Amino acid sequence: GPKVLQIPSHQIIDMGQMVTLNCDPVSNHLYFYWYKQILGQQMEFLVNFYNGKVMEKSKLFKDQFSVERPDGSYFTLKIQPTALEDSAVYFCASSLDFYAEQFFGPGTRLTVL
Amino acid sequence: GDQVEQSPSALSLHEGTGSALRCNFTTTMRAVQWFQQNSRGSLINLFYLASGTKENGRLKSTFNSKESYSTLHIRDAQLEDSGTYFCAAPNTEGADRLTFGKGTQLIIQP
Numbered sequence: 001g002p003k004v005l006q007i008p009s010h011q012i013i014d015m016g017q018m019v020t021l022n023c024d025p026v027s028n029h030l031y032f033y034w035y036k037q038i039l040g041q042q043m044e045f046l047v048n049f050y051n052g053k054v055m056e057k058s059k060l061f062k063d064q065f066s067v068e069r070p071d072g073s074y075f076t077l078k079i080q081p082t083a084l085e086d087s088a089v090y091f092c093a094s095s096l097d098f099y100a101e102q103f104f105g106p107g108t109r110l111t112v113l
Numbered sequence: 114g115d116q117v118e119q120s121p122s123a124l125s126l127h128e129g130t131g132s133a134l135r136c137n138f139t140t141t142m143r144a145v146q147w148f149q150q151n152s153r154g155s156l157i158n159l160f161y162l163a164s165g166t167k168e169n170g171r172l173k174s175t176f177n178s179k180e181s182y183s184t185l186h187i188r189d190a191q192l193e194d195s196g197t198y199f200c201a202a203p204n205t206e207g208a209d210r211l212t213f214g215k216g217t218q219l220i221i222q223p
Binding site: 001031033035041042043044045048055056058089091093098099101102103104106107109 | 143148154214215
C-alpha cells in the first residue's frame with residue numbers, strides 16, 4: 001500500500017532543546033496529519049494541514065509546536081522548546097482527500113531527557 | 114466520554130482459531146479504519162469502510178453506521194497476527210481527524 005516515511009526513527013534530546021520531526025507523505029496526497037502516542041496507549045490527534053495551512057489543532061498541540069511543508073518537501077513538526085511530557089511516539093499520516101483513508105508512517109520515538 | 118469504545122481490551126487465541134473484535138461509537142461516524150500495530154510499533158492499514166463489509170484474506174470487517182458499531186473478524190489466527198488492533202473514525206462534526214479507540218491487545222499462542 002501507499003507508504004509514508006518518517007525521519008528519524010528515534011530522537012533523544014535534552015529538555016529545552018528544539019527538535020524537528022520529518023515526514024515524507026504519500027506523493028499525491030494533499031492532507032497531512034500528526035498524531036501522538038504515549039507508551040503504546042491511545043493515539044491522539046494533534047493537527048491537520050492542507051494547502052499550506054493548519055486546518056485544525058487539538059489541545060495537545062501546544063504553542064511550542066509548529067508545522068510546515070515548505071515547497072512540497074518534508075512535512076515537519078517542530079517543538080521548541082521541548083518538555084519532558086513531549087516524550088512519545090509521533091506519527092505522521094497523509095490522505096488524498098478530506099475524510100479519506102489516512103495512511104500512517106512508522107513513527108518517530110522522541111525521548112526528552 | 115470516549116467516542117470510540119473497543120472491546121475486548123485484551124484477547125488470547127490459539128493458532129488456527131478465530132474471534133471478533135468490536136468497536137462501538139457513541140456518536141455518528143462516517144467511516145471506520147482498522148489498524149494493526151505490530152511489535153515494532155508500526156501501524157498497518159487493515160480496512161477502511163464507509164459502510165458494509167470488506168474481506169481481506171483471513172480478516173473481515175463490517176461497519177454499521179446506523180447502529181454505530183464496527184467489527185473485525187480474524188479466522189485461522191497465525192502468530193504474526195499478534196499485536197494491538199485499533200479502530201479509528203472521523204466523526205461528522207466537520208473535523209478531519211481520526212478518533213482512536215484504546216485498542217485490543219491480541220496474543221496468538223502456538
